[in-house]
Amino acid sequence: MTLDEPLKRIDQRPIPVADPGVRAFLCARNELPRLPFLLEYHRRLGVELFFIVDNDSSDGSVEYLLSEPDVRLWHTGSSYRESNFGTKWAETLMNEFAVDQWALFIDADELLVYPECEQVALTTVCDFLDQNHFRVLPTPLLDMYSDRPVIETTYEAGQDMLSVCPFFDSKDYFFNPQSGHIIGGVRHRLFRSAEPKPEPPIVLNKYALRRWLPGNDLDRGVHRSFLPGVNSTLLTGALFHFKFIASFVRHAQEESVRKEHWNGASEYADYMRKFAESPNLCLMGPHSIRYENSEQLVRLGLMRSSPSFHEFAKKPGDDEAISRVTRFSAGGLAGGFDD
DSSP states (O other), X not given: OOOOTTOEEOOOOOOOSOOSSEEEEEEESSOTTTHHHHHHHHHHHTEEEEEEEEOSOOSSHHHHHHTOTTEEEEEOOSOTTTTTTTHHHHHHHHHHHOTTSEEEEOOTTEEEEOTTTTTSOHHHHHHHHHHTTOOEEOOOEEEOBOSSOGGGOOOOTTOOHHHHSOEEEOSOEEEETTTTEEEEHHHHHHHTTTOSSOOOOOOOOOOOEEEOOTXXXXXXXXXXXXXXXXXXXXXXXXXXXXXXXXXXXXXXXXXXXXXXXXXXXXXXXXXXXXXXXXXXXXXXXTTEEEXXXXXXXXXXXXXOOXXXXXXXXXXXXXXXXXXXXXXXXXXXXXXXXXX
């Protein structure tokens, strides 16, 4: 199988036919500050290779990524919108390099978290999903933010994202059984709840980790799936979403003009209106709490675990893999999705 014409390979490193680890896939444009921590965090979870599509970055991302030995890099100048927001590019690479393997499809501002991730390697999670014949791990988005105005929330390349933005909304998330959507959290609270007319919901569902097979349902987008495991009560994860740093105000202005994002970038237009009204907007609210650890998210009902996963994770495993598991800061510290 050959790659689609818009994707041009720009590194020369070999790609193993198969390996036991998880492969990560992402599309990025001008994300250089986030990339060092993103890569290191997921390496520690156990990601073996990163397959990245650069969409015309001009900030040095390409040069940085070419220096990372576990990165395989492609370039395209094609429209992000016309690629179904990067999913067509990711499908092309996964069909070539991740058939019948576990693939993690994330954005550059997302970090995967799952129950016991402080001690348990990602390969163990995948083994548990395989044992239960699941092909996907549900991973809803949790927007992270600081206790300072967004415009004052500065982030330097390589910083622990959780130390800069350790807070999240602990409740007021809602599941709509008719649409299958999870909504709520800080973006609904501050950027949609005051709209005089209902806007399309900001959907928090995401299915980032999948055992990939050609013909998978990624064409439906990353926010929907019908794969076995979607309704699991045994194990779910989450994606920490680090959108709200100082550079985001400029980024939202740029994207609201480019209109390369979903629904003509209407969400970015909403952000711009809110920041125009409140330049010093701080996202803290009545249910904001600081992230402590994965067990906290299970306790709040924002992730699910089970005795069977706990017992499975206790089995002797690869000590080397376990030693790579993340122990990053939880912001200075060692209400679930309602039906």
